[in-house]
Amino acid sequence: MKKRDALFVAIAAIIVLVLWAAPPETTLKIPLDDTHRELQATLEREGKKATEKICRTCHNEKDLPLSKDHPPKYRCLFCHKFPESDQKGDSKDSTKK
Ligand code: HEC
Numbered sequence: 001m002k003k004r005d006a007l008f009v010a011i012a013a014i015i016v017l018v019l020w021a022a023p024p025e026t027t028l029k030i031p032l033d034d035t036h037r038e039l040q041a042t043l044e045r046e047g048k049k050a051t052e053k054i055c056r057t058c059h060n061e062k063d064l065p066l067s068k069d070h071p072p073k074y075r076c077l078f079c080h081k082f083p084e085s086d087q088k089g090d091s092k093d094s095t096k097k
């Protein structure tokens with residue numbers, strides 16, 4: 001019984017380490033140009049779902065198709081972050097509030 005517990009802990013530790021080795025920050029950041037900066041304000045005002053609907057007005061099959069091997073794309077903001085909302089005070093931009 002004890003041995004099995006140890007094995008369980010070891011496996012859990014490996015899973016945690018693997019997840020740690022692939023942090024979500026490695027996903028492409030949303031660029032901070034005028035288009036996307038405006039959406040950051042929308043996110044703060046109206047929340048994720050409303051903002052993701054706007055993403056799709058440009059990032060869709062017709063206008064700006066995502067690559068073929070793009071992962072499931074239901075919740076853009078679950079993976080793609082706005083650089084400033086993630087790391088406050090860590091931006092080159094000196095004109096922030
Ligand atoms: C008004 C149109 C428009 C909207 C709305 C828009 N985008 Fe974009 N997005 C663009 C354009 C144009 C580019 C630049 C494409 C390029 O350089 O290949 C871009 C680039 C990106 C990139 C970087 C791509 C790269 O190769 O570096 C990401 C990530 C992204 N957008 C995510 C989003 C997300 C998430 C939303 C919603 C919050 C969103 N965009 C809303 C037009 C838009």
Ligand code: HEC
Nearest residue numbers: 026027028055059066067070071072073074075076078079
């Ligand atoms: C499950 C996580 C996930 C979700 C959800 C997601 N993306 Fe991505 N996206 C990625 C990954 C991973 C890449 C590949 C780039 C990289 O290596 O970081 C990527 C790449 C992109 C690119 C660069 C061009 C391309 O097709 O490779 C754009 C633009 C983009 N995503 C926009 C969006 C938009 C808009 C949505 C919502 C409709 C969205 N993504 C949802 C993970 C995600």
